[in-house]
Amino acid sequence: MKRHFLIGIGLAVATAGSLHAQEPVVSVNGDVLTQQQFDQALDQRTQGRSGQLPDAQKRQFLQQLVDLQLLAQMAEGRGIADDPAVQAELANTRRAVLARGLIERISEEQVSDEEIQAAYDEQYAEQSGGEEFKARHILVEEESTAESLIAELDDGADFAALAQEHSTGPTGERGGDLGWFNPEQMVPAFSEAVAALEPGRYSSEPVETQFGWHVIQLEDVRKAEPPKLEEVRGELEQRIAQRKIQQMVQERRESAEIDYQADWANE
Incomplete structure (x- = not known):
């Protein structure tokens, strides 16, 4: 469990810094932890409640991140990053983070009133x-x-x-x-x-x-009276976003070159 947490935080520190040019918070043997990296890690730890924490608790968490960075540097020095099991876990984590980021961005895109009305009519017409x-x-x-x-x-x-x-x-x-x-x-x-x-x-x-x-x-x-549209708008928006994601994945699957190489992976 500890190794999973270290790798998760380490990945957040490694990827966020390459994507965002932010002000540095601390440097550990030349490795910079930016404000963006710190905020992401703290939000993950507090489940999005980082804004409610006093500065004293933020400093305490910063020291934990510094310790994690020191451990990560020691792991690098021992060649642990080259361990196939560690590389596999890092690759799986990176894949999941990128996929989740795309899903979140698609979900945040504007859904038109026409799409919401159509989804409402489709789901609740039978109740009328x-x-x-x-x-x-x-x-x-x-x-x-x-x-x-x-x-x-x-x-x-x-x-x-x-x-x-x-x-x-x-x-x-x-x-x-x-x-x-x-x-x-x-x-x-x-x-x-x-x-x-x-x-x-x-x-x-x-x-x-x-x-x-x-x-x-x-x-x-x-x-039977269906719920008012405004009462279920959020639910409908989420459903529309999920449908768009499924369609997008299906379209990409159809055009992608997918070669199942393991014997058990083929029917």
């Missing part, structure tokens, strides 16, 4: 005009148990109280309350049984699914 249900259920293992519960309901028992006492499902403790849901969220047999009920009524026969036997009570029905 449909129905959502609010229901409770009691889940038990045996059909006979479900039949007994229906008989108790026929005699005036409270559905929520029976669910709390008998249901084996995760909603039992809250009286079997499933909240609002659309039919696609439930298995077909359950959704069909709910749709056949009138609000306020419960199933007259047990409903079987792969989870067991259900007694279902429909409480209410409403027209």
